[in-house]
Amino acid sequence: MIEIGKKQELKVVHQVEFGVYLGEEESTDQINRVLLPKKQVPANTKKGDVLSVFVYRDSEDRLIATTREPFLQIGELAKLKVKEVNKFGAFLDWGLEKDLFLPYKEQTGKVYAGDWCIVTLYADKSNRLCATMKVYHYLRQDSPYKKEDKVQGTVYEISERFGAFVAVDDKYSALIPKKEFFDNAKVGDEISARVTRVLEDGKLELSIREKAYLQIEKDAIKVLEIIASYDGVLPFTDKANPEVIRRETGMSKNEFKRAVGNLLKKGEITIHDKCIRSTMK
16 A cells, blocks of 8 residues: 555555556556656566655645655654745655645744754545644653753644743753743753653653752843843832833843842842942943
């Protein structure tokens, strides 16, 4: 049986001027054979030879075979580049002549030409191959990582309820919980993180922040840079609304308070009723 979206070995059952027909047995039945265009046929190919091909649909929606290697097959994951976006969805480069369609309904975040996104391949109701960014159930749960390990990953979905879903090494399932996710990262971004917990099912929980005693120093430097961008006077204090603090600094209110306290202790700032002033010159 010819399978769309997969590499398979098929026999040359018929030769024509414009290529060869492949199948599992000699047959003129269109269902049991697929065309490999002439430009794809290896030199000296003859009837009865077995060729390794990938089967998909061409730009005219006809079943077609190719000897080219796609970047992914059905059931696999790959990070692909967005080539074009139109009113129907996005089109991805997956190593074949016809770009891979990513419908809007299968996107977990808006993508633009030039972006990269992690996708898997599926056949729709019309047996056409499409991409989906909904990869949660395709990610592995057998990572080699343990608590406190540093990892790299790609954000593939952001949930207001849960946080940021990450594919560590673009293949392992991980989550940055909402309470840890105070960043401007968006779907498709590559991030560095620290493993805070390995769950019983093997999924990872991550933090993009260092341990508290290390993070305070980094946050303090960041706060000084933000104050400098306001010409040395920050127009709010650590008593401001948490949403204001998060929007302006990317920190939670508690993290901001700790950083401000650190700077105050060092004498690098002074705190007033409605502002924070830098003492740095």
